[in-house]
Amino acid sequence: MQPPGKCVVKKFRRHSVLPGFNLALGFTLLYLSLIVLIPLSAAFIKTASLSWPEFWTTVSTPRVVASYRLTFGASLAAASLNAVFGLLVAWVLVRYRFPGKQIVDALVDLPFALPTAVAGIALTALYAGNGWIGRWFEPYGIKIAFTPLGVFVALTFIGLPFVVRTVQPVLEDVESELEEAAATLGASRLQTFARVIFPTILPALMTGFALAFARAVGEYGSVIFIAGNMPMISEITPLLIITKLEQYDYVGATALAVVMLVISFVLLLIINGLQWWSRRRGEAL
Amino acid sequence: MSAVALDLPSPRARVRATQEPAWVRWTLIGLALAFLTLFLFVPLISVFYEALRKGIGVYFASIVEPDALSAIKLTLIAAAIAVPLNVVFGVAAAWAIAKFEFRGKNLLITLIDLPFSVSPVVSGLIYVLIFGLQGWLGPWLAEHDLKIIFAVPGIVLATIFVTFPFVARELIPLMQAQGSEEEEAAAVLGASGWQIFSRVTLPNIKWGLLYGAILCNARAMGEFGAVSVVSGHIRGSTNTMPLHVEILYNEYNFAAAFAVASLLALLALVTLILKSVVGARAATDREEDYDH
Numbered sequence: 225m226q227p228p229g230k231c232v233v234k235k236f237r238r239h240s241v242l243p244g245f246n247l248a249l250g251f252t253l254l255y256l257s258l259i260v261l262i263p264l265s266a267a268f269i270k271t272a273s274l275s276w277p278e279f280w281t282t283v284s285t286p287r288v289v290a291s292y293r294l295t296f297g298a299s300l301a302a303a304s305l306n307a308v309f310g311l312l313v314a315w316v317l318v319r320y321r322f323p324g325k326q327i328v329d330a331l332v333d334l335p336f337a338l339p340t341a342v343a344g345i346a347l348t349a350l351y352a353g354n355g356w357i358g359r360w361f362e363p364y365g366i367k368i369a370f371t372p373l374g375v376f377v378a379l380t381f382i383g384l385p386f387v388v389r390t391v392q393p394v395l396e397d398v399e400s401e402l403e404e405a406a407a408t409l410g411a412s413r414l415q416t417f418a419r420v421i422f423p424t425i426l427p428a429l430m431t432g433f434a435l436a437f438a439r440a441v442g443e444y445g446s447v448i449f450i451a452g453n454m455p456m457i458s459e460i461t462p463l464l465i466i467t468k469l470e471q472y473d474y475v476g477a478t479a480l481a482v483v484m485l486v487i488s489f490v491l492l493l494i495i496n497g498l499q500w501w502s503r504r505r506g507e508a509l
Numbered sequence: 510m511s512a513v514a515l516d517l518p519s520p521r522a523r524v525r526a527t528q529e530p531a532w533v534r535w536t537l538i539g540l541a542l543a544f545l546t547l548f549l550f551v552p553l554i555s556v557f558y559e560a561l562r563k564g565i566g567v568y569f570a571s572i573v574e575p576d577a578l579s580a581i582k583l584t585l586i587a588a589a590i591a592v593p594l595n596v597v598f599g600v601a602a603a604w605a606i607a608k609f610e611f612r613g614k615n616l617l618i619t620l621i622d623l624p625f626s627v628s629p630v631v632s633g634l635i636y637v638l639i640f641g642l643q644g645w646l647g648p649w650l651a652e653h654d655l656k657i658i659f660a661v662p663g664i665v666l667a668t669i670f671v672t673f674p675f676v677a678r679e680l681i682p683l684m685q686a687q688g689s690e691e692e693e694a695a696a697v698l699g700a701s702g703w704q705i706f707s708r709v710t711l712p713n714i715k716w717g718l719l720y721g722a723i724l725c726n727a728r729a730m731g732e733f734g735a736v737s738v739v740s741g742h743i744r745g746s747t748n749t750m751p752l753h754v755e756i757l758y759n760e761y762n763f764a765a766a767f768a769v770a771s772l773l774a775l776l777a778l779v780t781l782i783l784k785s786v787v788g789a790r791a792a793t794d795r796e797e798d799y800d801h
Contacts, residue, residue, distance in 0.1 A: 237611035241693050243702035248605035252617070255598045259669055260623055263635035266645065270638050309544045316541040320534055328542070330785045334549055336724070337777035337784070339731025340629075341751040342770040345758050346552040349559055349767075356551065381548050403527045413529055442628025445733035445751070449758065462630040466738065469634065474643050481631045488626040496619065 267485060270478045282479040291461040294372055298460075299440035302379035307433045310387025311425075317388070318395045332388050335381055340445025347378055348450040370452030375460060378446040383436030390432035394425050394506065427502035434498055438491040442484065556774045559767035571757075571765035572772065579745045580753035580769070583661065587736075587749060588729040591668040595725055596718065599676025603714075604706075607684030608692065618681065624673040632670050633738025636663055659741030664749060667735040672725045679721030680714060683791070687713055716791035723787060727780040731773060 237245065271279060282288075316322075317329050335343065351358045351368040358368055368374050398421055406416040444462040451458045459467075461484060468477035529537075561568055571577060602621060606614055624632065638644050640657040650657060657663045691713070695705045711718075733751040740747045742756065750773055757766035 237609055240609055240689070241696045242608050242689060242705070243696070244604060244706075245609045245611075248601040249609075249611070252598065252602040252605055255601075256617075256620060259666075259673060260620070263639055263670070264623070264627070266638040267631070267635050309541070312537060313541045313545065316538050320538055322538050326785075328545065330781050331549055331553075332545070333781055333784065334553060334777060337727045337731075337780040338553070339733060339751045339770075339773045339777070341733040341754050342556060342731070342773045342777075343552065345754065345763075345766060345770060346556045346559075349763070350552060350555050356555065357547065377548075381552065384548060400527060407527050413527075413533075416527075438626055442626075442631070444628065444630050444737075449755075462628050462734065465630050465634060469637065469738065472643075474638070474641075477634060478638060481628075481634050484628050484631055488628065492619070492623070492626045 264485070267478050267481050270475065271482045274475060274479060279479055282476050283483050287455050287459070288461070288464060288480065290456045291459050291464045294375060294458065295441055295461045298372060298375040298379050299437050299443075301376050302383055302440050303433050303437040305380055306383045306387050306436045307429060310384065310432060310436075311391055311429060314388045314391040314395055318392060333385050335384050340382070340443070341449070343381055344378065344446040344449035347381060347446065348374070351377055351450065369450050370458065372451075372458050374450035374452065375447050375458060378450050379440040379443060382443050382446055383440050386436040386439065387429065387432030390428045390435065390502075391425055394428040394502070395421075397506065398424055424505065427498060427505045431495060431498040431502050434491065434495045438488065438495065441491070442488065553774065556767060556771050559763060560771035562767075563764040567764050568768045568771075571768035574765075576745045576748070577753060577765075577769055580748045580750045581772070583664065583748065584730050584750040586661070587665050587668045588726055590665050591672055591729045592722055592726050594669055595672055596676050596722055598673070599680050599721060600718070602677040603680035603684045604710075606681050607687075608689045621677050621681075622674050624670050629671060629732065629734025630738060632735040633667050636666050636670075636739055640666075658739050659743070660747060663739035664736050664747060667739045668729050668732055671732050671735050672729045675725035675728065676718065676721035679717050679724070683714055683717040683794075684710075713794065716787055716794050720784065720787045720791050723780055723783050727777065730776055 274282065313332065317325065317332075348355075348369050350356050351374060353359065353362045353367065353369070355369070361368055366373075368377060402420050402424075403416055406420045411419065442462060444460070444466075447460055448463055451460065451463075453459050453463060461480060465477045465480045465484070468474075468480065528534075602617075605611075606618065637658055639646055640650060640663060641647050642651065642658075644658075657666070691709050692705050695709045700708070730749075731751060732749075733755070736749055737752060737755070740749070740752055742748060742752060744756065748756065750769055754766050754770045754773070757763075757769065
């Protein structure tokens, strides 16, 4: 859609009859800079006071590396579980009717709305050795709360809505004609799913997976209650940043924060790419 | 369709060909519900169960106790400042992005989303680097006896940061889908900028705006990590509700911790209800625009 009037592409913006561009964009840029960009750049500038070897030693001590392994390992496992069950939940919500469906649909967003600290203490109480769920695992010697497994449980909770909410709209848009065509051509239900439906929703599924993973990597509130927070075993990287801050090791904390920031930015780029792919796939259909 | 008298399978058989058998359907529903029960419903119920386990008397005593009340007050203050600011920002950003064409727009949209991908702990840390005693402005603030970190302003700043994109990311796609023909017509007819916004744009975006504000508010009241870094955890003065829950929990005062937590869980449930009501209205608004 072209706005009326002359259109000079070389100019910074196209002509429009509407007022308020300078004010709106000016305020947006000012607020964005003050709240987000300048504070974020502070982390990078602070870290620049370290030499490269100093930075590398700070972010690669055994305790820090153990925290990366836990943070990324548990996030990957949680996002994978969410990819499988998120797809299942989205499928069930889109395709089937059952009593209480609307309530279930609304409650899927609970992890977005429930404060992380509340989720943290509730999950800890449930998955502890004497909790409602933990007691079923205790006799088999499986401890969930206060172990890396607890971190996985918390991150699964946190990431749950992402896959459901990215796959659901795409699944709703899948044309029933395609499935009918597949059935007419003799495909079984499973074949239709694997060859027709799944490829259509794959970009959305991967976007949801990446979103859940990205959220899990940075998560703090729900994890610290259930993790037990033992150095080298169940200590996540965000907690390590807090620990360093409490010891007044600002440079060390900031170096770790920069590592986390760079990883988040890379994940953000990947997610943007996936969403672009997802949209293109949607338009192609 | 019915005029085609070929040897097509009957309608019932056709439906069956694109549907799973009943046992598959119910197994899938059962599996999905089992997963949701384990990870969603039981945790939610357990919050209220644990909160009321010691009786209704303990429950109310934990909520009206002075430290809890001051935590509730601070949470409300932080949200009351952060949400309106981010609403104004969201409207301004969406106006610039949706109604005008300019270079660097996609970069701007990505930058607005940035706070969502930053770990809450890092969100708090960056303000310590600027306003903390060791920070850029720390010495100057100390000289003038101003406290931001370990005080209320820091908590408000951290809350603004983590809730920054909510309204904007709701309004940008909505206003882009609506286009600007109506606003342009109003402008040509001589309406002022404020008249265009309040009489044309605002009625079109009100549900989307409210939706974004509801999500923004839920996160503002529930934020833990970022606020925890800048708060200093001073009881009765710089504790928000989630931080108060943490302190009570770490003191093994589980009944009180869950009592305050249950208020936050109620807030979450109210948010979900409002979200489905308002979300449905916002969706109707969007569809009406597509119909034009």
